[in-house]
Amino acid sequence: MTDAAPLMTLKADLFAEAQRLGFVACGITTAAPDGARAEALDAWLAEGMHGTMGWMEARAHQRRSPQDLWGEAQSVIALGMSYAPAHDPLALAEVGTHGRISVYAQGADYHDIVKKALKALARWLVAEAGKRGFGEVGVKVFTDTAPVMEKPLGAQAGLGWQGKHTNLVSRQHGSWLLLGEIYTTLSFAPDVPERDHCGSCHACQSACPTDAFPAPYRLDARRCISYLTIEYAGAIPLEFRKALGNRIYGCDDCLAVCPWNKFAEAAHANRAFLPRAELAAPRLAELLELDDAGFRALFSGSPIKRIGRNRFVRNCLYAAGNSGVAELYPVVARLRGDPDPVVAEAAEWALEELANAFVI
Numbered sequence: 001m002t003d004a005a006p007l008m009t010l011k012a013d014l015f016a017e018a019q020r021l022g023f024v025a026c027g028i029t030t031a032a033p034d035g036a037r038a039e040a041l042d043a044w045l046a047e048g049m050h051g052t053m054g055w056m057e058a059r060a061h062q063r064r065s066p067q068d069l070w071g072e073a074q075s076v077i078a079l080g081m082s083y084a085p086a087h088d089p090l091a092l093a094e095v096g097t098h099g100r101i102s103v104y105a106q107g108a109d110y111h112d113i114v115k116k117a118l119k120a121l122a123r124w125l126v127a128e129a130g131k132r133g134f135g136e137v138g139v140k141v142f143t144d145t146a147p148v149m150e151k152p153l154g155a156q157a158g159l160g161w162q163g164k165h166t167n168l169v170s171r172q173h174g175s176w177l178l179l180g181e182i183y184t185t186l187s188f189a190p191d192v193p194e195r196d197h198c199g200s201c202h203a204c205q206s207a208c209p210t211d212a213f214p215a216p217y218r219l220d221a222r223r224c225i226s227y228l229t230i231e232y233a234g235a236i237p238l239e240f241r242k243a244l245g246n247r248i249y250g251c252d253d254c255l256a257v258c259p260w261n262k263f264a265e266a267a268h269a270n271r272a273f274l275p276r277a278e279l280a281a282p283r284l285a286e287l288l289e290l291d292d293a294g295f296r297a298l299f300s301g302s303p304i305k306r307i308g309r310n311r312f313v314r315n316c317l318y319a320a321g322n323s324g325v326a327e328l329y330p331v332v333a334r335l336r337g338d339p340d341p342v343v344a345e346a347a348e349w350a351l352e353e354l355a356n357a358f359v360i
């Protein structure tokens with residue numbers, strides 16, 4: 001055996017363990033800095049495309065490269081968990097009585113599910129490396145919330161490529177992968193990056209209801225419905241309200257139209273992400289009745305709980321205003337007196353929209 005051989009065997013066993021823990025994609029890349037990646041982040045931030053997500057800027061110096069976050073990191077183990085839906089995510093688009101929740105948020109909170117599996121895999125790696133004579137190995141795990149550039153790292157590790165909608169697309173799992181990483185002090189041989197397979201397709205850009213792509217591979221978050229409904233506090237600017245349609249948490253449109261999804265099998269999705277019946281097709285009339293306690297009870301264990309009752313009801317009011325459903329008028333009218341000024345204003349707007357639709 002050469003020196004590299006035991007590390008290659010460990011890598012192969014690591015990938016098998018990752019699969020056992022529910023990851024459908026696994027690859028490794030170097031933790032060394034990449035100038036182009038850091039520059040693209042800086043340019044995006046300098047143009048203000050992150051909007052009010054000040055946390056993107058606050059730790060940008062650590063986000064630029066794994067070694068800026070943790071100097072001892074040598075390799076990045078990039079992992080993907082599938083949440084491929086069994087049903088068409090756009091099926092409820094024209095159903096005014098119901099709200100649409102993006103696919104990733106219809107089941108259990110992926111932060112909990114992915115983090116748990118990452119921690120189990122990291123523990124396995126430390127134990128196995130010790131047993132196999134690699135000495136003490138350092139590991140850190142991340143998903144979503146840490147200052148890590150997950151998509152470019154995943155692409156560099158060969159999980160897929162960043163499509164024109166900017167998310168990572170996989171030839172096997174389409175646009176439906178959630179990402180996580182393990183930074184480690186072990187120096188694994190890197191995998192080959194996946195090349196771009198978008199070709200002349202521009203389906204995602206054409207599908208975007210708010211024209212949020214100033215150019216292919218570039219997203220202006222300030223125009224994205226995912227940002228507006230999840231990250232943005234306050235009254236959503238009037239210019240976007242109609243385009244929200246009945247989307248009440250996130251948006252899937254650019255992901256859902258990607259032709260590579262035809263290879264994604266719902267059977268590969270982690271079962272924890274199976275939609276909860278009440279979140280797959282939620283009735284606006286019921287959601288508009290939620291108070292704080294009701295909101296917390298309904299969204300316990302769901303990523304939606306993070307945005308709180310007021311922001312969620314605000315979104316439901318815009319959907320009600322766009323619904324053309326006269327029966328929602330009295331439910332909406334009750335929210336005019338809501339103590340939250342943003343909710344109260346959204347109710348006024350929705351009433352006017354409903355009145356215009358029916359000349360009440």
Ligand code: B12
Nearest residue numbers: 040044102144150152166167168178179217226227250251
């Ligand atoms: C901030 C953020 C958002 C923001 C901004 C999104 C964005 N595109 O940056 C908002 C709130 C809008 C958002 C929305 C969503 N998000 Co989000 N989000 C993040 C977060 C926290 C950081 C992303 C980031 O670094 N953005 C900064 C920009 C600069 O990075 P970038 O998009 O990679 O930019 C690259 C390109 O612009 C490229 N580039 C620039 N110019 C050019 C020119 C050319 C020619 C080329 C080729 C490339 C290129 O270089 C840049 C650097 O690589 C990550 C988690 C993480 N820690 O990474 C999750 C993450 C990206 N989100 C995720 C998801 C699932 C979503 C939603 C689908 C949720 C939903 N259904 O509503 C939507 C999708 C919207 C979309 N089309 O991107 C997943 C994506 C998984 C995947 N398969 O890629 C992630 C990775 C979370 C996770 N752990 O799984 N998100």
Ligand code: SF4
Nearest residue numbers: 208224225251253254
């Ligand atoms: S998530 Fe929706 S609003 Fe955001 S870029 Fe994609 S299609 Fe546009």
Ligand code: SF4
Nearest residue numbers: 163164198201204258
């Ligand atoms: S829809 Fe087309 S352009 Fe967009 S990511 Fe998929 S293949 Fe690429």
